[in-house]
Amino acid sequence: MTSNASSFTSSRAAEAPPAAVLVGVDFGEPHFDADLQELGLLAATAGLNPVARITCKRRAPDAALFVGSGKAEEIRMLAIEHGAKEVLFDQALSPVQQRNLEQAIGLPVNDRTLIILDIFAQRARSHEGKLQVELARLQYLATRLVRRWSHLERQQGGIGTRGGPGETQIELDRRMIGEAIKRTKERLAKVKRQRQTQRRQRQRRETLSVSFVGYTNAGKSTLFNALTKARAYAADQLFATLDTTTRQLYLAGAGEASGADGASTETGWTAGRVVSLSDTVGFIRDLPHGLIEAFEATLQEAADADLLLHVVDASNPGHLEQMDEVRRVLGEIGAADVPQWLIFNKLDALPESQRPAQLAGSMEMEGRRLPRLFVSARSGEGLPGLRAALSEWARPHGQTARLPQAQPASESASETLGHNPPHFPSACTPGDPRFLPDA
Numbered sequence: 001m002t003s004n005a006s007s008f009t010s011s012r013a014a015e016a017p018p019a020a021v022l023v024g025v026d027f028g029e030p031h032f033d034a035d036l037q038e039l040g041l042l043a044a045t046a047g048l049n050p051v052a053r054i055t056c057k058r059r060a061p062d063a064a065l066f067v068g069s070g071k072a073e074e075i076r077m078l079a080i081e082h083g084a085k086e087v088l089f090d091q092a093l094s095p096v097q098q099r100n101l102e103q104a105i106g107l108p109v110n111d112r113t114l115i116i117l118d119i120f121a122q123r124a125r126s127h128e129g130k131l132q133v134e135l136a137r138l139q140y141l142a143t144r145l146v147r148r149w150s151h152l153e154r155q156q157g158g159i160g161t162r163g164g165p166g167e168t169q170i171e172l173d174r175r176m177i178g179e180a181i182k183r184t185k186e187r188l189a190k191v192k193r194q195r196q197t198q199r200r201q202r203q204r205r206e207t208l209s210v211s212f213v214g215y216t217n218a219g220k221s222t223l224f225n226a227l228t229k230a231r232a233y234a235a236d237q238l239f240a241t242l243d244t245t246t247r248q249l250y251l252a253g254a255g256e257a258s259g260a261d262g263a264s265t266e267t268g269w270t271a272g273r274v275v276s277l278s279d280t281v282g283f284i285r286d287l288p289h290g291l292i293e294a295f296e297a298t299l300q301e302a303a304d305a306d307l308l309l310h311v312v313d314a315s316n317p318g319h320l321e322q323m324d325e326v327r328r329v330l331g332e333i334g335a336a337d338v339p340q341w342l343i344f345n346k347l348d349a350l351p352e353s354q355r356p357a358q359l360a361g362s363m364e365m366e367g368r369r370l371p372r373l374f375v376s377a378r379s380g381e382g383l384p385g386l387r388a389a390l391s392e393w394a395r396p397h398g399q400t401a402r403l404p405q406a407q408p409a410s411e412s413a414s415e416t417l418g419h420n421p422p423h424f425p426s427a428c429t430p431g432d433p434r435f436l437p438d439a
């Protein structure tokens with residue numbers, strides 16, 4: 001297979017998954033192993049079959065090959081042994097390193113960035129999502145001309161024709177990519193204006209907006225569904241969600257919350273508060289910069305929210321690093337100062353020894369003390385507490401909503417958690433005496 005024949009196409013998911021060898025270079029980061037495992041999940045999500053992995057330790061990447069030439073030969077042998085169709089590096093490769101590696105190994109060599117872009121391309125559903133992915137891919141391709149160009153043509157239905165290789169062709173490609181980037185940006189700007197109008201309309205209705213953020217696979221969509229009875233796509237895949245889904249969330253009025261599970265159709269509340277809750281794209285380590293830029297409109301939802309619910313997979317050993325990554329991206333999109341609660345999800349998957357004594361508490365993060373709540377979106381544990389906390393938070397803002405009169409609350413997880421009421425402050429300011437000590 002030549003270097004031009006990259007197998008990263010959206011159609012590949014339909015075929016038998018091509019085998020891939022994963023390569024991780026350990027520069028001494030913590031959780032190196034978990035990172036490589038994540039690459040395996042990324043590969044599987046993109047429609048590959050990760051059959052083997054190979055690692056090595058280095059102080060710094062080799063400028064030409066990223067790894068040493070001996071290691072490159074080892075990778076080549078391993079790929080042959082397993083019938084691999086491509087090799088995946090966990091770290092971002094420079095265009096030169098990628099080209100040299102492909103020559104040395106004789107197979108397409110891709111990196112994390114490209115595989116994330118590929119997953120986004122496969123997953124994008126909405127017009128906006130597709131445009132955003134297209135822009136990010138075009139920007140990536142602009143730096144790696146020619147070798148990925150044929151792939152781009154397939155994706156775009158042929159935005160240009162290509163003759164033989166050569167300097168002139170590269171210039172032509174560059175111009176065409178530049179034009180395609182401009183066109184895509186213009187189309188995105190139009191979508192962005194529409195989204196701004198929608199957001200203004202929402203603000204005019206004075207609905208508080210609460211947005212889920214968090215590392216990919218943390219359980220945002222599952223939690224969103226559990227709270228809103230929506231059917232957002234949730235799966236054990238990375239980037240299951242790309243498009244933002246927003247739903248109204250009805251919350252009990254203060255004093256009515258206890259004992260209710262908060263589902264508007266199942267509770268006995270007559271009045272309460274309504275907030276708009278958004279589920280959105282997850283973050284990941286080394287999220288390609290172009291993607292953050294391209295997904296600006298989607299991520300803007302988080303920056304404009306009144307409250308961020310930062311969902312964390314508490315059962316993941318690397319969750320602290322994941323939280324740090326989310327914090328970094330939030331800073332990049334201008335959402336660092338939005339009030340934030342930490343929602344430690346997957347409580348059911350925690351071993352007994354790691355279970356917190358209290359579900360509600362707080363945690364120090366980058367000099368900020370943030371409210372923290374443990375929940376399980378899967379079992380429902382802790383959700384009544386989350387609803388009650390949201391309800392208390394929404395109270396001073398004054399929104400009320402009429403809720404249907406219904407039967408008394410059905411059996412809910414709150415009964416088993418009566419000893420653990422939430423005590424989040426309404427304004428969510430650090431140092432509030434109502435915070436419980438760290439769990």
Ligand SMILES: Nc1nc2c(ncn2[C@@H]2O[C@H](COP(=O)(O)OP(=O)(O)OP(=O)(O)O)[C@@H](O)[C@H]2O)c(=O)[nH]1
Nearest residue numbers: 217218219220221222234235239240241282377378
């Ligand atoms: N054990 C356990 N698994 C959970 C829980 N919540 C979610 N999951 C699982 O975690 C996986 C990811 O869930 P999603 O809700 O798709 O996660 P997400 O954060 O929306 O992921 P992206 O959209 O990919 O960013 C799925 O397999 C869920 O079933 C939980 O409370 N406990």
Ligand SMILES: [Mg+2]
Nearest residue numbers: 220221240241
């Ligand atoms: Mg999701």
